[in-house]
Amino acid sequence: MxxxxxxxxxxxxxxxxxxxxxxxxxxxxxxxxxxxxxxxxxxxxxxxxxxxxxxxxxxxxGYGRSELIEAAQQQMSKLPYASSFFGFANEPALQLAEELVRLTPESLQHVFFTLGGSDAIDTTLKTIRYFFNITGRPDKKHVIGLERGYHGVSSTGAGLTGLSGCHRFFDLPLPNQHHIPSHYRYRSSYGVTDAAIISGSVAALETKVAELGGSEKVAAFFCEPVQGSGGVIVPPDGWLAAMRIACAKLNILFVIDEVITGFGRTGQLFACDWEHVEPDLMTIAKGLTSGYSPMGAVLMSDEIYRALVDKVPRELPFANGFTYTGHPVSAAVALACLEIYERExxxxxxxxxxxxxxxxxxxxxxxxxxxxxxxxxxxxxxxxxxxxxxxxxxxxxxxxxxxxxxxxxxxxxxxxxxxxxxxxxxxxxxxxxxxxxxxxxxxxxxxxxxxxxxxxx
Structure with a gap:
């Protein structure tokens, strides 16, 4: 055989x-x-x-935590796999979605599960295109990120990543993917004071949106609360809130990538909590399961979700997903992990x-x-x-x-x-x-x- x-x-x-x-x-x-x-x-x-x-x-x-090992073992014994396609669900995934909506900013009311950070970004990019197409704004296709930003290495996300090593020989970035300078204080192109970096970043975003044809052409701005793989670059206090306000004025979506910073890494459960920022979409992974099992997620606003429900012909499903979306074992591990974050x-x-x-x-x-x-x-x-x-x-x-x-x-x-x-x-x-x-x-x-x-x- x-x-x-x-x-x-x-x-x-x-x-x-x-x-x-x-x-x-x-x-x-x-x-x-x-x-x-x-x-x-x-x-x-x-x-x-x-x-x-x-x-x-x-x-x-940390390694060797019995709580997560037992959670995985118990769930494997009870239900090792369940598809989330065609309206099916499993109890751990439903409970985890509820917990994540409770813990994340109030603007985020719905959860789509992925396997990790890269496919969470890829799903976000697809969802943004879908959202603007079904709401009659098909020209909103351009997305903007930061130089030195990292948003995974999927075929689309790697272009949004602002690191040249992720572009060379991969034919990236794509024509609709653009970048503005980082808030990189040590080698700043904006100046060294907080005010200069914040005002310079807002002006750079406004200029880039105008260059691309205005809000009728630009869909979203993506950023990490702290740039991770670009070299752990911390923005000035107030930068994140200022960029969120700028996106609202420009009528483009504001997407926060908390794949690295989420679940306590910066001293708050989510880094956007430091400035009480409410994004339109947020990606998470890594600390969600503490690496014990693959899982990521996209959280989105009710406005975006309602469009997926109400603006699409009833016979057309939301045709995005993965075999392991909402995997019950990963969800059980994540729930145990969340309990540890809070208890300890x-x-x-x-x-x-x-x-x-x-x-x-x-x-x-x-x-x-x-x-x-x-x-x-x-x-x-x-x-x-x-x-x-x-x-x-x-x-x-x-x-x-x-x-x-x-x-x-x-x-x-x-x-x-x-x-x-x-x-x-x-x-x-x-x-x-x-x-x-x-x-x-x-x-x-x-x-x-x-x-x-x-x-x-």
Whole structure:
């Protein structure tokens, strides 16, 4: 019945790694993680590592939590799968939708479940097109994001992402996808004061909308409350609210991408809560299940949902969805995760311990490579530069960020190296100050070790 077994080969090039220089993995092999507990993971060589990046910004409640394991096991025993097509539903998904509407901003009243962040963005883009088509505004097709923004890597979402590495050789961005400069204070094109950055961003959005033909042609503006994969770029206080007001005046939809920032990462359950911003649509994933099971979601306003119900011929279904939309096991895991966030007050811990993290990172400025320190809650980064005073970046060929990441791993710490030599930290939200101190010590040693290696070249 099965093919004859082929001789076992090196699996290095059989498993294709995302966001990885594939030639490096072929040369050196992958770092294989085999177990995790709390804020640490253990690799195949028995090395215990502090996970300073919560997997991929997602393992918020830490590894090995029995509550989530039991929730998944019980649901698998009762109902391991249920389709959401054709009007079917399952109890965990219905309950989760109700909980998410309760917890998110009041403007969001309806939930569409996905498998993660990228397809949540893709679903949002499709829904926006659908919404304007069925409401008699078919020319509203342009969407605007921020340079250095990240909105996944689906065939459409990757173009909205404002990172060139997600565009090259993929024929992106698409003709209807546009970007305005980031609120990137350290290398700002708007000025360095909060007022200048906010007014400059609003003016840039207004100008871009006008260039594209006005509100009759532009559908939406997308942003992250804190830019994640662009280098953990935190906007000035008031920026998010100002952009929301600008979108309302311009008559375009305001979409918040909380895939990274949601579920306590910045010190509030959702980052938009800091400024009481009410979006038209919001995407979530990652912390929804703490990475224990794949799941994401799009939350939308009642205005958009009512159009999907009332403006479409009765014989035409809303033809969007996935085999695993509203998966009962993932929904059960998410419900258990939400209970832990509330019971253990993890957003508050993120705020308190996050302040300790930023203070510790700020102390690293004594090292001549540290150009900028930034963050919000347990979402932080340091930007490495060749010269602190001039902010001169390193020669890209030196790959300084990747060298520091590798040295951190050797010192028992997992961090993220972004482009432009930015080192990111986003540990599990259960982390304590003692764990943070150990992370900071290992990061400092990694930077010194990287400097010594470069000095020898």
């Amino acid at each position: 099965f093919k004859a077994l082929r001789p076992r080969q090196n699996a290095t090039n059989q498993f294709i790694h995302p966001f990885t220089q594939l030639a490096d993995v072929e040369d050196d092999g992958p770092n294989v993680i085999v177990s995790g507990k709390g804020v640490t993971v253990t690799d195949r060589d028995g090395r215990e590592l502090l996970d300073g990046f919560a997997g991929l910004w997602c393992v918020n409640i 007050r993890l957003p508050e811990n993120s705020k308190v311990v996050g302040a300790h993290l930023l203070k510790g990172l700020d102390a690293l400025r004594e090292h001549r490579w540290i150009g900028d320190v930034r963050g919000k809650g347990l979402l932080a980064a340091v930007e490495l530069v060749a010269n602190q005073e001039s902010r001169e970046p390193f020669d890209p060929r030196l790959n300084v960020g990747q060298l520091v990441r590798k040295k951190a791993y050797e010192n028992g710490l997992i961090v993220r190296a972004f482009s432009d030599n930015v080192i990111g930290l986003a540990p599990p939200l259960i982390v304590g100050e003692a764990d943070i101190d150990r992370m900071l010590d290992r990061l400092a040693r990694a930077i010194h070790s990287a400097e010594a290696e470069l000095h020898e070249i």
